[in-house]
Amino acid sequence: MSGTSEQTSRQSLEAAAAKADELERTCLFHGGSEIALGEALARHPVGPDFHALGATTAVLNHTLENVVLDADSLILFKHGHAIAETVYFEPPGAARQLQEGVELTSLPEGENLIFGYNNAHLGYQHWLTQCLPAIDWSLRGKRAGNARLILPRLAPWQEETLAALGLDRIPRLTPQANTRYHLPRVEYSDFLTGATSFAICMSGLQTAKRLADAMPSYPTHDKVLYIDEVNPYYGSIRNEGAVIDLLRRRGVTIVERERLSTAERINLFRHADAIIGPLGQGLTDVLFCRPGTLMWEWMPGHHQNSSFNRLAQATQVDYWADMFATVAEPSKPGQWEIDLDLVEQRLKLLSSRLAHRAAAVATTADASPVVTRSISSRPVRELMQSFESLGDNCEFGLVQQQAGVTSAGLLRFNGFFAPPEFRLEKLVAALQRKFDGLGAQGTISVLPEGEPGHRELIVRETAYGMLYHSGVREGQIDPEAQIERAAKLLGHLRERLLENLATGQKIWVWKSQCKTSREDIQPLLETLREMGPNTLLWVAEADDDHPAGSIERLEADLIKGYVDHFAPYGSVANIHSASWFEVCWRADECCRPDRAGREPGPEADYQPERPPPPLTAMEILARNPAPTPVAAPRVTPRAASRSGIWRWVRRP
Known part of the structure; x- marks a missing residue:
């Protein structure tokens, strides 16, 4: 078909x-x-899929x-x-x-x-x-x-x-x-x-x-568990016998799921301090772990899946993940092999982690539990629709997409084809001209880019030096027809941009990885003032004095926000959306305190939230991950019952 x-x-x-x-x-x-990815997974194109999410579904x-x-x-x-x-x-x-x-x-x-x-x-x-x-x-x-x-x-x-x-x-x-x-x-x-x-x-x-509440709960000394995957859908571990021998020597309990009832497995997980296992459905029971437990997931080089990472985040469980090489000449399809030296290194880190946690129990009489909470009852999609990107690339547009925002904007996925240090200047000049002549005849061309057979038509606009991905493959449409389509689209988006600037209904977002001073941003702020009652959200990376998610109001119409980090220009999908969402929530609350935290209205007053659509080819800028360095897992003391930890830590 x-x-x-x-x-x-x-x-x-x-x-x-x-x-x-x-x-x-x-x-x-x-x-x-706390999420820590091993080097192989962190450098893999899917690595960003395992980062912290900033919104529920x-x-x-x-x-x-x-x-x-x-x-x-x-x-x-x-x-x-x-x-x-x-x-x-x-x-x-x-x-x-x-x-x-x-x-x-x-x-x-x-x-x-x-x-x-x-x-x-x-x-x-x-x-x-x-x-x-x-x-x-x-x-x-x-x-x-x-x-x-x-x-x-x-x-x-x-x-x-x-x-x-x-x-x-x-x-x-x-x-x-x-x-x-x-x-x-x-x-x-x-x-x-x-x-x-x-x-x-x-x-x-x-x-x-x-x-879990309906199942019996009773103490257990099995604090570190290895989940033996009996039906390895993603391929078997060739050296699993050696792996299990190593883990047993370190006092890890080997869980054979098929021999336990559901109630017994739930009880094991609810009392565990760490669970280890290959990618597979045995890790589903992380749902029953306490906040602060550690899950260490292993996955093969030929298949990565972030679903258990999501379960860990939802349950406040810390997450480690390592990716191991697929066997070049397997005796069975999909075989992969665990690096025992790497496992030894990680076990030392795990031992140190558990020792710190046991010490924390001895010195902490009472501490507040980690809880999952949302910082605003306002739906994230509704919140993020209040903002519109001015550049300098498509990162903020992708943050909006994660929140389910589908409305188009002129600069959401379209940008100035110029070195980053010149984009702010080009933006100000274009706004001052009100993008006059955008999409005019003779200013648009389309060129195919990509691998033969999968090339996409890239739209280039010469009046302002802009470029964007069309989402159309070569051969699907006549190039002249695509030029006509692009001209109409750019003209329509220009009109919407000018209307929004005139009414001041949006909070305008500018970010850049280039060093930007207050003086550098002033021409953009003054231009926005001339065009309407606008507010500018100037976003920078967090530092020691400005934690991720924080904002400062520099003027009535100028807010500076701080995110954890910007995605590299060559890897726009590597986004820390959680801090972006928090910055936007705080900025919106600052500008519009009457609505930022309001309770949801009657069901008839709003449209039900829809899951965000998949990325289009126009957003291909997000498909180029670059290597990402990852630090060793941090150890954060948490207060909880830890009977049995020292028995495991002291193992030879």
Whole structure:
């Protein structure tokens, strides 16, 4: 099926839904996790994916009416077309379009049907982080006695989790093979689509905490755990025997998951001080760890996955990660090998960490626990829409994208094609001219760039020396047509920019890695004043006197904010979004105290938060990571019960 015809045979969950209820809204997130990546992973292009996030995700529960369920593929169809998000882990050969005249099994009207699983439900991670929260949150506080769960036959351990949450007696519909059902009304949540798997999801964490609270808790001396992955989906560790011998000599408990009940595993993790293991679903139980626990994840060079990093951040667990080489000539597909010398080094750091923590317990009578909190009840997308970038590159535009902002801006992903030290001067000159002549005939050209067969049309504008990625591949459109399209787009964005400058509705953001003084920024501030009642947020990197996330109001219409660090010009995706979000929240609160921290209004007063869309080719500036140096993991004393730590530390 061609890309075009496939797109026409699918529609989004949002478009197909009769309504959507918000289970969790996006808000600022202040995590307490310390994250340290090994050199190999830090220098890898995916390294930035493991950095701290600054916001939680939005989760919606969609109500669908008159849809068809294909029991074999679990794809839902609306008007004969597949609903895109339900095509998740689809089985091979699954149809994306419903054939006309197919026989349907009808279900009674008036039932509250709730979809409770997806094609990955047999996996422990997917059941615990996707299916169980979908069931839990869909049933919370609003269901009458006619609710019915759509679930397959479950394994005993899955039934155990439902029983622990008190959800095992809800009536069920078990789809039968080779059957298609007409569902008059069904609820389908974002949990089941995988939308929350690579985000900070606090509602999913709450379900896990409910499950943990229902399980027995008892002391254990097993403080450092190695999780033996019995089903290595990502490839087996060739020297795992030597690894386990080393860990055993150091007193690490080897956890064989298949021999333990769910309750026993949860108890082990809730009392552990450190957990170690290869990438795999055995690390899912980090959900039950206490804040301040350490998770050390190992992953192969051929596959990296940040989902467990996200679980660690949500639970306030510190996170180490190392990437190890794939075996060049493996005896089994996907084999990789652990560097035992590196493990020895890390174990010494871990021993030192645990010793410091034990000492902290001895000297600290009481300390406040680490808690997850948002610093504003205002949705992050709404907050970030109050700002607009003036440059000097697309970093702030990508920060907005992480918050779900989709609105375009002239300088959001478009910039001056000039050395960084000249961009501020060029911006001021362009604003003073009000970008007159932008997009005029003869000023735009398109040139293909990239690898042969995958080249993208790059738009160059000569009146102001600007450049941006079009998101269009070579051959998809006639170059002259792309020039015409670019001229219209630039003209439209220019008009919007001037309108926003005249009304002063936006807070304008300027950042640069070049050394910039108060005198350097003054011409930009004066130009903005001439154009309307504007406020400038001048962003710099944090220093000893100005911590990340802080701001200072230099004048009524000039605020200086400080972020942890700027992304390198060659690696724009390496963004510390958490400090950016905090700077924006504080700046907005400073300028508009009446609305910055207001409580959310009635459901009808706002649009439900949507997860941010994927990056487009226009944002390819973010696809060039550069090497990132990473320091050794820091040790921060935290107060908690630490019986058994010294037994592990003193091991030879």
